[in-house]
Amino acid sequence: MKRYTLPVAITALLLAFWFSPDAQEIAAGVAIFLFGMLMLEDGFKLFGGGALERLLERATRSTPRAISFGILSTSLLQSSSLVSIVTISFLSAGLISLVGGVGIIFGANIGTTTGAWLVAGLGLKVDIAAYAMPMIAISIVLVFQKAKLLRGIGYALGGLGFLFLGIHYMKEGFDAFQDQIDLTRFALSGLLGLVIYSLIGTTATVVMQSSHATMVLILTALAARQISYENALALAIGANIGTTVTAIIGSLGANFQGKRLALAHLIFNMTTAMVALAFIAPLRDMVDKISDLVGIGVADYALRLAVFHTVFNVLGVALMLPFLTRLIAFLERRMPEPIPDVSRPRYLNEAIDEFPQTLESALRKEVFHLYENAAELILHGLNLHRDAVFATSDVAALVRSSRRPLELDLNEAYERRVKTLYSGIVEFASRAGDARVDPDIAQRIYALRDVASNIVQAVKSVKHLRRNMLRYTVRPQGAPTELYDDLRTQIARIAVEIRKLSLADPQDRSTLWFDLERARIEEDARSTAQRVDALIRKRELSAVAATSFMNDAAYAYGAMRELIEAARRYYVERDSSVAEVEQILSLDEEELKEAMTSTGATPAPKDPVTRLS
Structure with a gap:
C-alpha cells in the first residue's frame, strides 16, 4: 500500500x-x-x-x-x-x-x-x-x-x-x-x-x-x-x-x-x-x-x-x-512493563535520537545497565554471589567460605549479557556522533563509550582467570588457594567500593579516592609478586603453579584497573568548578609515584587511556 x-x-x-x-x-x-x-x-x-x-x-x-x-x-x-x-x-x-x-x-x-x-x-x-x-x-x-x-x-x-x-x-x-x-x-x-x-x-x-x-x-x-x-x-x-x-x-x-x-x-x-x-x-x-x-x-x-x-x-x-x-x-x-531482558539495551531507542540531553542521559543509564550485568558476571565468575558480596561486612571471610562452584557458562553469559549490550552502546554512540550535537556533548558520549570498553575488558580478564581459579579454590590446596583467594577478595572489594560510589551523593565523590585506590592496586600487585617469590623459595609453590598464577594475577589486576578507570570516568562530576577543586585535591603522577615508592611499590604499566579531542 x-x-x-x-x-x-x-x-x-x-x-x-x-x-x-x-x-x-x-x-x-x-x-x-x-x-x-x-x-x-x-x-x-x-x-x-x-x-x-x-x-x-x-x-x-x-x-x-x-x-x-x-x-x-x-x-x-x-x-x-x-x-x-x-x-x-x-x-x-x-x-x-x-x-x-x-x-x-x-x-x-x-x-x-x-x-x-x-x-x-x-x-x-x-x-x-x-x-x-x-x-x-x-x-x-x-x-x-x-x-x-x-x-x-x-x-x-x-x-x-x-x-x-x-x-x-x-x-x-x-x-x-x-x-x-x-x-x-x-x-x-x-x-x-x-x-x-x-x-x-x-x-x-x-x-x-x-x-x-x-x-x-x-x-x-x-x-x-x-x-x-x-x-x-x-x-x-x-x-x-x-x-x-x-x-x-x-x-x-x-x-x-x-x-x-x-x-x-x-x-x-x-x-x-x-x-x-x-x-x-x-x-x-x-x-x-x-x-x-x-x-x-x-x-x-x-x-x-x-x-x-x-x-x-x-x-x-x-x-x-x-x-x-x-x-x-x-x-x-x-501496556504493562515488560519483564526486563538484561541482555538487550533498555534505554537506547530511536525516540531519543533527536535531542542531545536524552542522548547523553540514556547512554549514561545504559552504561550503568552494562556495568550491573558485568559486575554480576565478574563476581559469579569468581565463584561469589553478588548479593552476598554486597551484604557482607567481611569480604575476605566470605571468599574463604565460598568453595562450591556456581553453575555458569561464562563465555555464553558474556556473549549474551555483555557483548550484545556493548555492541548496542558502540552503535548508538557512533550514531549520536553523526548527529548535530554540541562538541562537549559528543565528547561526553564518546567518554561513556570508553567507560563501556573498560567494563568489557574487565569481564574479559575474569574470563581468562576463571579456569585456574576454579581449579585452586573449589577445595583448599595450600598456598595456591590462598593466592587466588586474595585475588578474589581484592576484585570483590573493588566491586563493593564502586557500589558505594553509585549510592553516594555526587558531592561526596572525590577523584582523590580513585588515585588512592589506584595506588593501592599497584602496591598489592607488587606485594603479590614478592609473596610468590618467597613461596617459590620456600618450595610451597611450584614453578608451574607460580607461572599460571602470575599470568592470572596480571589478568586480575588488569580487571581492577579497568574497573577503577570506568568508575572514575563515570562518576566524577562534569561540573567545571567541581572538577577544578577535585583536580587540586587529586594526586598527580609525581605524587602517585612518591606514594607508591613510600610503600615499596613500583608503578605497573597501564593501558593507555583514550584522550578525546
Whole structure:
C-alpha cells in the first residue's frame, strides 16, 4: 500500500493543478508553511542547547507545572508535534514520569490554539507577506554563519518568514477560488456534516503531519467564505484527532513508556473530540457569548473559530484532569512493563535520537545497565554471589567460605549479557556522533563509550582467570588457594567500593579516592609478586603453579584497573568548578609515584587511556 501512496498523491496534485491553476497557489502555500515549520524546529534544535530538555525535567515535578509548560512551550514553538516528540523522547529515556508526560500533552493541546488566534487575528488582516520577505532575506545571511547560535536564529527567523509566506499564499489561493468555484456548494449540515468534515480534518492533519497547518488552511478557507462556519468547526475537531498520529509515529521507536504516552494522547484527543461533537450546539452558543463579550464581530467567523478551538480544548483538559490517576492506571494495565531482558539495551531507542540531553542521559543509564550485568558476571565468575558480596561486612571471610562452584557458562553469559549490550552502546554512540550535537556533548558520549570498553575488558580478564581459579579454590590446596583467594577478595572489594560510589551523593565523590585506590592496586600487585617469590623459595609453590598464577594475577589486576578507570570516568562530576577543586585535591603522577615508592611499590604499566579531542 505504501508503494502507491506517493504516486497517487503526486497524480492527485497534478490533476488538481490541471483543472484549476489557482489550486497551485493553495498547495504551494501549504508546502511553504510546512517548510517553515521544519525550519523553525531545526532552528530551535540548533540553538536551543538543550534548554527545552532542561526545562522539561524541572517542569514535570507537579501536574499543574507540567500543563503550564505544555501550554507555554507549544505557544512559543507553534508546534505541538515537536513538544510531543520531545516528551516521548524524555519519557523513553526515563528522565520524566508518565504523569508528567501526560500533563505536558494536556497543556500542548491548549497551547496549540494560540496559532489559530495569531492567524485569525493577524495573518488574515495584515499583509504579512511584506514582513515575510525581509525575514527570509536576513535569515539566509545568518544561516551561513559559523556560530551555531546565529545559524539557529537564522533557521528560526527563516521558519517564521516561510510560515507567514505560506499563510499569504493560502489566503490568496482561496480568494481566487471565489471567482471560479464555490466550495460552499459542498457544505453539509447536521450530523452527517459533522462526521464527514471531522474525517476530512483528521485526514488533512495526518497527510500534512501538522494540526497547525490544517487550522491555517481551515481559517483561510473560512475567511474566503469557501467553507461554512459549521463545517469549519467540524474540521477543527478532526484536526485535533489527526494530530495524535504524529505522536503515535514518534512512539514507534520508543519503549513501553513512550507508547503509553502516545496512547494517552490518542485517548485524550478522541475523548475531547467526541464530547465536542456531542455537545456542538451548546459549545457554539458558549462561543457566541464569549465572542460577543470580548467584542468579536458577528460575521468574523475566523476569530470565532479560534475561540471555539480554545474553548473545546480547555474543556477537554478540565474534563480529563479529574480522571488523570485512573488514566495512568489504565495505561499501565493496558501496556504493562515488560519483564526486563538484561541482555538487550533498555534505554537506547530511536525516540531519543533527536535531542542531545536524552542522548547523553540514556547512554549514561545504559552504561550503568552494562556495568550491573558485568559486575554480576565478574563476581559469579569468581565463584561469589553478588548479593552476598554486597551484604557482607567481611569480604575476605566470605571468599574463604565460598568453595562450591556456581553453575555458569561464562563465555555464553558474556556473549549474551555483555557483548550484545556493548555492541548496542558502540552503535548508538557512533550514531549520536553523526548527529548535530554540541562538541562537549559528543565528547561526553564518546567518554561513556570508553567507560563501556573498560567494563568489557574487565569481564574479559575474569574470563581468562576463571579456569585456574576454579581449579585452586573449589577445595583448599595450600598456598595456591590462598593466592587466588586474595585475588578474589581484592576484585570483590573493588566491586563493593564502586557500589558505594553509585549510592553516594555526587558531592561526596572525590577523584582523590580513585588515585588512592589506584595506588593501592599497584602496591598489592607488587606485594603479590614478592609473596610468590618467597613461596617459590620456600618450595610451597611450584614453578608451574607460580607461572599460571602470575599470568592470572596480571589478568586480575588488569580487571581492577579497568574497573577503577570506568568508575572514575563515570562518576566524577562534569561540573567545571567541581572538577577544578577535585583536580587540586587529586594526586598527580609525581605524587602517585612518591606514594607508591613510600610503600615499596613500583608503578605497573597501564593501558593507555583514550584522550578525546
